[in-house]
Amino acid sequence: MRSLRMKLVMIMVLLIIALMIVVASFLINGVGSFYLGEFYEQMGTSFSEDFLLRLTDAAADGPENLYELVMAQSDLAIDLGSRNAYILDENGAYLCGSTDEAEFGPEITDNILTAMTGQVGQDRSIINSYMDVAIPISSGDNEYIVYIRDNKQTVDNLNSQIIMIIFQSLALGLVICVVLSFLLAEIMINPIERLTEGTMRVAEGDFGERIEVHSRDEISVLTENFNEMAGVLQSTMDEINSERDKLSTLFLHMTDGVVAFSRNGDVIQSNPASARMLGREMDENVAYDDIFGSITSLEEILDQSGSEPISAQMKVGKSDLELSLAPFSADESQGGVLAVIHDVTAQRKSEEMRREFVANVSHELRTPLTNIKSYTETIIDAGDDLPPDMKASFFGVILSEADRMTRIVQDLLTLSRFDYGKMEMNFSDFGIAEAVQNVYNAVIIDAQNHGHELLLEMEKDLPVIHADKERMEQVIMNIVSNAIKYTPDGGRIELSAWTMGEKVSISVSDNGVGIPEEDQPRLFDRFYRVDKARSREAGGSGLGLSIVKEIVQAHNGVIDIRSKQGEGTTMTVTLPIKR
Ligand code: ATP
Ligand code: MG
Numbered sequence: 001m002r003s004l005r006m007k008l009v010m011i012m013v014l015l016i017i018a019l020m021i022v023v024a025s026f027l028i029n030g031v032g033s034f035y036l037g038e039f040y041e042q043m044g045t046s047f048s049e050d051f052l053l054r055l056t057d058a059a060a061d062g063p064e065n066l067y068e069l070v071m072a073q074s075d076l077a078i079d080l081g082s083r084n085a086y087i088l089d090e091n092g093a094y095l096c097g098s099t100d101e102a103e104f105g106p107e108i109t110d111n112i113l114t115a116m117t118g119q120v121g122q123d124r125s126i127i128n129s130y131m132d133v134a135i136p137i138s139s140g141d142n143e144y145i146v147y148i149r150d151n152k153q154t155v156d157n158l159n160s161q162i163i164m165i166i167f168q169s170l171a172l173g174l175v176i177c178v179v180l181s182f183l184l185a186e187i188m189i190n191p192i193e194r195l196t197e198g199t200m201r202v203a204e205g206d207f208g209e210r211i212e213v214h215s216r217d218e219i220s221v222l223t224e225n226f227n228e229m230a231g232v233l234q235s236t237m238d239e240i241n242s243e244r245d246k247l248s249t250l251f252l253h254m255t256d257g258v259v260a261f262s263r264n265g266d267v268i269q270s271n272p273a274s275a276r277m278l279g280r281e282m283d284e285n286v287a288y289d290d291i292f293g294s295i296t297s298l299e300e301i302l303d304q305s306g307s308e309p310i311s312a313q314m315k316v317g318k319s320d321l322e323l324s325l326a327p328f329s330a331d332e333s334q335g336g337v338l339a340v341i342h343d344v345t346a347q348r349k350s351e352e353m354r355r356e357f358v359a360n361v362s363h364e365l366r367t368p369l370t371n372i373k374s375y376t377e378t379i380i381d382a383g384d385d386l387p388p389d390m391k392a393s394f395f396g397v398i399l400s401e402a403d404r405m406t407r408i409v410q411d412l413l414t415l416s417r418f419d420y421g422k423m424e425m426n427f428s429d430f431g432i433a434e435a436v437q438n439v440y441n442a443v444i445i446d447a448q449n450h451g452h453e454l455l456l457e458m459e460k461d462l463p464v465i466h467a468d469k470e471r472m473e474q475v476i477m478n479i480v481s482n483a484i485k486y487t488p489d490g491g492r493i494e495l496s497a498w499t500m501g502e503k504v505s506i507s508v509s510d511n512g513v514g515i516p517e518e519d520q521p522r523l524f525d526r527f528y529r530v531d532k533a534r535s536r537e538a539g540g541s542g543l544g545l546s547i548v549k550e551i552v553q554a555h556n557g558v559i560d561i562r563s564k565q566g567e568g569t570t571m572t573v574t575l576p577i578k579r
Contacts, residue, residue, distance in 0.1 A: 004192070005185040012177040016170065024166040028159050032126050035155045039131045040124055043148065046075040047135055055146065059139040063087040063095040066137065070146055071098065082153035088134075090143035092116055097147075109134070115145045191219040195226060207234035257341035260328070261288045265298050268336060277341050279316050292325065292339060301325045301337045309340075319345045353525075360527035364408050364541050368401035375401075404539065411543040415526065418550040425468040425554060427579065432504050433462040435469060436497050439476040443484065451489045457496035463504060466579040471551045478544040479508045479571050485538040486569070487512030503574050511568040520561055524549040548573075555579075 051073060058065040070085045071078060078085045078098055086097030086104055092112045094101040111121025115134035122133045132149040191214075198211040210227045213220045251258060257274030261267060265288035275282045278291060288298050295312045304310060309326035322342040329335040375394045379386060386394075417423040440456050447454040465472075476495075483493045487510040494509045515523065519530045527542040529535040535542065552559050557575035 004189055005182070008185050008188075009178055009181040012181045013174060016173045016177050020166055020170045020173065024163060027162050027166070029126075031158055031162065032152075032155055035152070036124055036126055036131060039150055040122060040133070042075065042077065043122065043133045046073055047133075052135070052137075055135075055137050056139045059137045059142050059144055062142075063089075063144055066144055066146065067096050070148075076148060078148070083148065083150040086147045086149070088112065088145040088147050090116060090136075090145065092145060095144070109149075112145065112147060115147070188219070191215075191223060195219070195223055198223075198226060198230070202230050202233065207231075207237060255343075257339075257343075259291075259339045259341070261298065261337045261339070263298075263302065263333075263336050265289060274339075274341055277316065277319060277321055277343050279319075288337065292323070295323065296325065298337055302327050302335070319343055320348050357526055360542075361408075361412065364527065365405060367536075368405045368408075371401045372398050404541075408541050408543065411541065411547060414547055415543065415550065418547075418554070423550075423554065425471065427466055427468055429464050429466050430469045431462060431464050432472075432497060432506070433458055435473050436462075436476060436495065436506060439473055439480055440495055442477065443480050446481075447484050447493060450484055450487075450491070452484060452487060453492045455492070455494040455496075457494060459498040462497055463499055463577050465504060465575060465577050467555050467575065468551075472555075472575075475548050475551050475573060476506055476508075478548050479573070482540075482544060482571075483508050483510035483512065483569065485540060486510070486534075499577070500574075502577055504577055505572050505574045507570060507572040509568065509570040514565040514567050514569055515561070515563040516565045520563065523561065524559075 055066060055069060058069045067085070067087045070076065070087070076085065077083060080098050084098040084104075086099075087095045089095055092108045092115075094104050097104055109121075109128075109130075109132055110123055111132050111134040114121030114123070115136045118136050118138075120133070120135050124131065130149055130151050132147065135146045137144045137146055194211050198209070201209060207230050210230065211223050213223050213227075251269075251271050254271065255273060257271060257277045259267060259270040259274045259282060267282055267284065267286050267288075270282035280286065280291075292312075292314075295314060296310055301310055304327055309324040312323045312325065314321045314323060320343070322344050324340040324342075326338055327335060328338045375398050379391060379394055414423070436456070436458060440454070444454055480493070480495060487493060492511050495507075496509075497504065497506045499505075513531075513534075515530055519528075522528045523530075524545050525542075526546045528545075529540060529542040549559065552573055552575070555575050556579075557573055560572045560574070561569070562572075563569035
C-alpha cells in the first residue's frame with residue numbers, strides 16, 4: 001500500500017515540475033521576445049529620417065558631435081548601464097562611446113558588419129546575449145557607424161526574478177501536492193486497503209464478514225460486487241459442504257463397501273463396510289494389487305472407456321463378494337478406479353436354503369406317495385388273491401402314509417403362514433400348569449409303550465399366562481415327543497415347569513441319544529435331522545422344531561438346548577408371563 005501512496009505522490013510531483021517548467025519557459029521566452037520587440041521599435045522610432053539627417057550634418061564635425069547628438073536623443077533610453085551608444089569608424093573600430101573601449105570589446109557583430117557595407121544593421125536574434133542596431137552615417141569623406149547595444153541586463157534580471165518566483169511556487173506547489181496526494185491517498189487507498197483485507201479473509205476461507213461501503217464511487221461499486229461475490233461464494237460453499245456431508249454420511253453408513261484407488265493403485269478413500277467385507281484395515285499400506293490384483297489389473301479397468309463396469313466375484317473367508325470395478329474421471333492426473341463391493345453371502349445362503357427346501361419337500365412327499373402307489377398297485381394286481389388280513393394291513397400302511405403326508409403339508413402350511421405373517425394366534429389367559437398337564441396326559445401312554453419313565457415336576461402356583469394355548473401345547477408336545485422318539489426304550493424323561501421373575505420356563509430332559517454339538521445350531525432349520533434314517537423311521541420329517549421356534553418367537557420367548565451326544569438332551573422354553 002505504501003508504494004501505491006508513494007506512486008501517487010511521485011505522479012503529482014512530476015506533474016507540478018513539468019507544469020512549472022512549461023510555465024517558466026513560456027514566461028522567459030515571452031519576456032525575451034517582448035523586450036526584443038520593444039528595443040527594435042524604440043530604435044525604429046528614434047532613428048527617424050529627420051534625426052538621421054541631423055546625424056549626417058553632425059558627422060561632418062567629427063565623431064564627438066555625432067556622439068553628443070546621439071546621447072541627446074532621449075528616445076534611445078541610453079542609460080550607460082545596460083544600454084550604451086558608440087560611434088565607430090567605417091571599419092567598426094571604436095572612436096568614442098558611453099563606455100571606454102575596453103568595455104566595448106573587440107566584438108564585431110553581424111549588424112556592425114551590415115553597417116560596414118553601408119546598410120542599416122538591425123537583424124534581431126533572440127539567442128544572442130545582446131540586442132543591437134548599427135546605422136552607417138556618411139557625410140562627405142567621413143563615414144561613421146552609430147552603434148547602440150543593449151546587453152539584456154534588464155531582461156536577465158527580470159528572468160532571474162521569474163525563475164525565483166517559479167522556484168518558490170514550485171516549492172509551495174510541492175508541499176501542497178504532497179499534502180493533497182496524502183489526502184487523496186486516504187480517500188482512495190483506504191477503501192482499497194479494506195477491500196484487500198476482505199479478499200485476504202475470503203482467500204483464507206472466511207466468507208462471513210462484509211466490507212462496509214461509505215460512498216458511491218467506482219471502488220464502492222467494486223466493494224459491493226465483492227460483497228455480493230463473497231455471499232454467493234458462501235452459499236455455494238455451504239451447499240457444497242452440506243452435499244459433501246450428506247455424501248460422506250451415506251458413504252460411511254452404506255451397506256455396500258466402496259474403495260477408491262488412485263491411478264497408481266493407492267487407496268484414496270474407503271468406507272468401514274469395505275474394511276469389514278474384505279476383512280482387513282484399509283490404510284495407506286494397502287494397494288490395489290494386494291486386494292483385487294488377482295481378479296483384473298488396474299490398467300485394464302482404466303482402459304475401460306465404456307459405461308459398463310467390470311463385474312467380478314471373490315471369496316473372502318466365508319463371505320461371497322460381488323465386485324463392480326469402474327474407472328472414474330478420465331482426467332490423467334486425478335482419475336482412478338472405484339470398487340463397489342456387495343456382500344452376497346446371505347443372498348447365496350438363502351438361495352441355497354430355498355433350493356434345499358424345495359428338494360426336501362419333494363423328497364419328503366415322494367416317499368409316502370411312492371409307498372401309497374406301490375401298496376395300492378399290489379392290492380389292485382392281487383385282486384381277490386390277497387388274504388383279507390394282509391389287505392387290511394396294506395390299507396393301514398396307505399392310511400398312515402397319507403396321514404404322514406397330511407401332517408407334512410399341514411406343518412409346511414403352518415410354517416408358510418409364519419413366514420408371511422399370516423399366522424393367526426388365539427391369545428387368551430390360561431394356567432401354564434394346565435397346558436403342561438394336558439401334554440403329559442396325552443403322551444403318557446406313548447411313553448409307557450416305549451418303557452420310558454415320564455416324570456412331571458411342576459412348581460406350585462404356576463402363573464396364568466397370556467398366550468395361544470393350543471400353540472403352546474403344540475410346542476411342549478413337539479419337544480416331549482422328540483424326547484420320547486430320540487431316547488432308546490426304557491429311558492427317563494422329565495417334564496418340569498417353574499417361574500423366575502416375570503418369566504415362566506418349561507423344560508424337557510431326557511437321557512437319550514443326545515445331539516452332537518455341531519448339529520445344534522442347525523436344529524431349527526426346516527427338514528434338518530441329525531440322523532435322517534433314525535428320524536424317518538420314527539416318523540419325523542424335521543419340521544417339528546422349526547414350528548416350535550416360530551411359535552416361541554411369536555410369544556417373545558427363547559429356547560435353550562443343552563445336549564451331549566450319548567448322554568441326553570434338555571430343551572427349555574422360556575416365555576414372558578405378560579405379553
Ligand atoms: P417332526 O418333529 O417333524 O416329526 P423330527 O422330530 O425329526 O420331525 P424335529 O422335531 O425338528 O424333527 O427335530 C429335529 C432333529 O433334532 C431330529 O431329527 C433329531 O435328530 C434331533 N432331536 C430333536 N430332539 C432331540 C432329542 N431330545 N434328543 C436327540 N435328538 C433330538
Ligand atoms: Mg419332532
